[in-house]
Amino acid sequence: MVTVSQSHTTTFLFFTTFLLIFGSISAVRLLPRPNTTTTNDLDFIRTSCNATLYPDVCFTSLSGYASAVQDSPARLAKLAIGVSLSQAKSTAAFLSKLSRSAAKYSGDGHQTASAVIRDCVSNVEDAVDEMRGSLRQLRDINGRGGGTAARRSVETFRFQMSNVQTWMSAALTDEDTCTDGFEDMDEGGLIKTTVCDRLEEVKRLTSNALALVNTYANNGAP
Numbered sequence: 001m002v003t004v005s006q007s008h009t010t011t012f013l014f015f016t017t018f019l020l021i022f023g024s025i026s027a028v029r030l031l032p033r034p035n036t037t038t039t040n041d042l043d044f045i046r047t048s049c050n051a052t053l054y055p056d057v058c059f060t061s062l063s064g065y066a067s068a069v070q071d072s073p074a075r076l077a078k079l080a081i082g083v084s085l086s087q088a089k090s091t092a093a094f095l096s097k098l099s100r101s102a103a104k105y106s107g108d109g110h111q112t113a114s115a116v117i118r119d120c121v122s123n124v125e126d127a128v129d130e131m132r133g134s135l136r137q138l139r140d141i142n143g144r145g146g147g148t149a150a151r152r153s154v155e156t157f158r159f160q161m162s163n164v165q166t167w168m169s170a171a172l173t174d175e176d177t178c179t180d181g182f183e184d185m186d187e188g189g190l191i192k193t194t195v196c197d198r199l200e201e202v203k204r205l206t207s208n209a210l211a212l213v214n215t216y217a218n219n220g221a222p
Helices: 004-023 039-049 055-069 073-104 111-141 154-183 189-219
Strands: none
Touching (some): 073 111
């Protein structure tokens, strides 16, 4: 006969193993490509990142693409959103697996954790959709090969950039909502710590991307 204590021990060991395996796997990132990066390219990334809340994270995550970005605020904004999107998608996949596993043990005192994880999955998936919308809008702003960007009016540029800013702000709010749910939990232990650590990384990338979008919106040209 399995006692309550044995049941809780089994549950704890399961979640510990799950988090050690999946929680330690680094989220998918855009890997630096072979390039001929110049000092000027890197200086542009570094200077641009100084306008963000997390400049070190910004430079580390984007400097590998300096030669592709060169001195383009538009390309830098798109790259920053792409990096944040990649991390958010990886985190959403991790949370989905964790949610399914937590649901199996909802009768062993994990009801709260299971519910918070489900809500968090929804929040992060919403953030992913909003970042995808931001990327689509940026591509439209800069044209799709027809040179249309140069002919766009200032009013159109500002309107479309306001959409990007709104969506990126919403994505950051969704990520904040997710971590707020875990911070309100009295229990959670390793689950809470692992999830919040991963989400903090996503939030920093999203915050940086929003800052670079704002820079482009304020200083860019159609």
